[in-house]
Amino acid sequence: MKTPRPSQRLETLSELRNLKMARSAHAYVRGSTVQFYEWLHSQPGRRLPRGPAVWICGDCHAGNLGPTGDSKGRIDIHIRDLDQTVIGNPAHDLVRLALSLATAARGSDLPGVTTARMLEGMMRGYESAFEGNVDEDPTRPPQVKASMRSAVQRTWKHLAYERIENTKPSIPLGKHFWSLSRAERAALKALCATDDVHTLVTSLKGRSKDDKVQLLDSAYWVKGCSSLGLKRYALLLGVGAGDDQEFCLLDLKQAVAAAAPRVPKASMPRDNGRRVVEGARHLSPGLGNRMIATRVLDEGFFLRELLPQDMKLELNQLSQSEALLAAAYLANVVGLAHARQMDLATRAAWIRDLKSCHTRTLDAPSWLWSSVVQLVGQHERGYLEHCRLYALHH
Template sequence: MTTPAERARRGRDARKRVPRSAHAVWIPSVDRPDPVAVLERQGRDRLPELLPIRYGRMAASPFAFLRGSAAVMAADLAAQPHTGLTVQLCGDAHLLNFGLYAGPERALYFDLDDFDETFPGPFEWDVKRLAASVAVAARENGHSEPKVRRAALEAVAAYRTAVRRLSRLDELAVWYERIDAERLLPLLRSARQRGRDGASLTRARRRTSLQALHKLTEVVDGRRRIIHDPPLIEPAGASDAAALRKIFSDYRSTLAGEPRLLLDRYRFVDAARKVVGIGSVGTRCFLVLLAGRDTDDPLLLQIKEARSSVLEEHLPTGPYVHPGHRVVAGQRLLQASGDVFLGWMTGPQGRAFYWRQLRDPKGSAGDAGMSPGELAAYARLCGTALARAHARTGDRIAIAGYLGGADTFERAVADFAVTYADRTAADHAALGTAVAAGVVRAAPGV
């Protein structure tokens, strides 16, 4: 058995391959793929009528562009040397992919909450994406350049500090590590003092499936159904509804015994197609409304198409053949307390899907209008959450050995983040040019 000292030495040895200071350098290669071409290639097998919504959302700002362009950044990261210290990557550790969510026992935790791109890979890829998103957010909020770099540095410093702390704990302590929602309280108080509507723990706890029922459904002729809100929510066609009913049993079989028994207490009521977040717009996604004891005892499930991770073409083959299984397994590994209704199955035309609860109580402090101090504090919280996830799935002792006790790594990644924020602004402008030239069609404000 490898000792902790040997594992730490392995991490320090990785500095010979990639010195910590080397993370500061990022120069686009001469054959860097055109970012708009990367997005168009992603769209080839998506629903074409929804792609203008995706481009319209991404064209809104560099921050929105970065959120939807995980594939672009994956290619950029893959062109650089990496440490070889592998974890289960989130794959899209963007600032807005962290937030509050409720565990099965209904307690609120702060954690990662998007896993569509999860895949095994070098730990620093997630760290760099988080840092870049913090830098882009800081610029969008009008912060000075020193404070832009400082916010990115705070995220990475928190990551390093947390990994080093977790490297000294035993295995069970690391596995059960949680970030309680109360850690957000100082940020929420600050937001209220500044007159903003920041997320509230009380509101987050009230965001139950019953609240979603009233927001997303209505009663028509005595029957509850999902509200139609074209083009964002539209009724599932007869063939889609029939297919969803048929594959429901396949999904059920991927659940453990207890959640399966619970699911059996609900009956299928309605289904609708839904447009999802920026990066996933155009993929096939459905809402399924189930009813338990009566129509006021709902369960809303989301069925989302799972595709290859944007990381897969750049990394060795992963352990899961089924893309839905990959997403579900990645979420179970990375998230501190998972959704009991996570499952996967194969749908019509051989497409892979995964299932999860919709609108399980959650929320986020968000980034809009954050002061430099607030953004830095939120970035630290995100860095800590990312470290906790990586510590569960990779060799935390080796990573801690690589990071070391000095601030070399965070200073380097902060420099990278500022450089990549410049690149993101240029890529966003390129999308705007493509929209103006009619190369791609955008539907803003949807």
């Protein structure tokens, strides 16, 4: 495949993003974050309860949760994409997750009553994270256990075949990886020679701080959906020397201003790369501690090493029982991320506020149900119109 020149990337990436979003209503929800934020600023969105000011994901759809590894080799399910993280209202994460789960249920042809039951299960899972020890491991449904088993068994070869399509120390250009400009190549080489990158790479379990770190190859990375159009680079590094040399793959992603609403006067880093890393360390410490903020060609970025265990959780063709278990479990993961930032009194007050909004006919807040109903309708219309505009002639 002939890759576009750096000056021609934006047009190609925009077309790819539009086609990805046309694949399904669930894909459209994942890629249409701006539409969700516009709704939050609307009259219904402003009626949501105001929860405690904590770091939130900001784009808390199901695809942004999944298995992640930490620097000690431990694996768990966490929030794994934090581009939009801000100090904000935790209710926003709940509505975004509920919309994602409702769309996944519709994509699996589940009856409408399942969506109501998923929201009830979601709130039970979320609320339970505040009622016990926030460091306890929640019970995992079978679908998540299968993802965890896959994550535990994955090795560098799995990551290489999946991400770069070979296990040799090079990145083949093609569909997923595009060529760099001279300025980009020089800037990435300089970045990989810094002490910050050396410390990040050698901090992983089993590596020595005395190991040599060498950039072997780099490329522009075509990855994600809502992030297509932002600058993103894959960096293939060698760690150590001779027969003991290991390979590692770094993901360098441009950090831009968050569109997610933040709490007024919230004290956050002004640099967007530092904002993302700070949010990650509060919401998903195992992941956040594997990340650094940096600048490349005078723009903000954040950098992390991809581990074989870092996987996206896919919710495809769910049965009713799987949908209910997944809703409760994923909401519990989000609840733990929120709860660890609150003291006991703040946790109790937040859960009391949530439970006071439950109704006789639905064991979940009435505002959550009405928000999901409205958002599903808006996104269904938006998805069909998107398909007409961008996918009809492809």
